[in-house]
Amino acid sequence: DYAREQTKSTINEARRALWDMRHDDDLDLVAAIRAMVEQAGRDHPSIAITLDAAQPLWAFSSSAHEVLMSVREALYNAIQHSGSDRVEVRVDQNRGGNISISVTDHGAGFDPERLPDGHYGLIGMRERMAKLHGQLTLRSMAGKGTTVTLSFHLESSRVHRNGE
Numbered sequence: 001d002y003a004r005e006q007t008k009s010t011i012n013e014a015r016r017a018l019w020d021m022r023h024d025d026d027l028d029l030v031a032a033i034r035a036m037v038e039q040a041g042r043d044h045p046s047i048a049i050t051l052d053a054a055q056p057l058w059a060f061s062s063s064a065h066e067v068l069m070s071v072r073e074a075l076y077n078a079i080q081h082s083g084s085d086r087v088e089v090r091v092d093q094n095r096g097g098n099i100s101i102s103v104t105d106h107g108a109g110f111d112p113e114r115l116p117d118g119h120y121g122l123i124g125m126r127e128r129m130a131k132l133h134g135q136l137t138l139r140s141m142a143g144k145g146t147t148v149t150l151s152f153h154l155e156s157s158r159v160h161r162n163g164e
Contacts, residue, residue: 006043007076010036027064029057030091033071033101037089044079053091057099066128067101067150070136073121074103074148082107082146098153106145112138125150 030053037051059067071089078087084107092100112122125148126136134152 007080010039010043010076011072026058027061029059029064029067031056032064032068033089033091036068036072036075040075040079040087046085047079048086049075049079049089050086051089051091053089055093057091057093063132066131067152070125070128070150071101071103073125074150077121077148078103078105078107078146082109084108084145096153098151100149100151102147102149104145104147109140109142109144109146111142112140 033053034051037049041047041049075087075089078084082105084105086106088102088104090100090102090104122136122138129136129150129152132152134150137149137151138146139149140146
């Protein structure tokens with residue numbers, strides 16, 4: 001199946017990009033997410049996938065892995081299930097060190113209380129955020145699209161910026 005092969009290709013490309021960007025066990029989350037978004041855009045040219053993120057955001061590789069796997073899951077859920085022609089990824093950080101990463105589609109939406117059996121992506125994202133003492137927030141409504149937001153704090157997730 002073409003979509004499955006493209007997804008595997010994107011995942012492998014994102015993994016390579018992550019390893020290439022490592023520096024002393026630190027990783028720029030924004031650069032890694034940008035690489036993921038760009039690859040997803042190449043793999044799915046009929047979907048406009050955008051990233052809104054202004055600055056580098058450095059993280060220890062263990063924390064970055066949890067965040068990036070959650071972003072990847074949210075991004076590919078939007079691509080594969082929403083039917084939307086656009087997906088937006090946004091990374092925000094406030095002065096207090098809180099980070100918020102959201103993935104929004106404008107597609108079919110769904111009832112979060114009625115997930116089909118065998119779909120564990122949301123559970124995995126919640127577990128990954130719990131490891132960082134963060135949370136996953138899901139907003140979805142049939143016909144209105146879905147937003148998945150990952151929220152965590154710099155200190156509790158051991159994430160840091162610019163070598164601080």
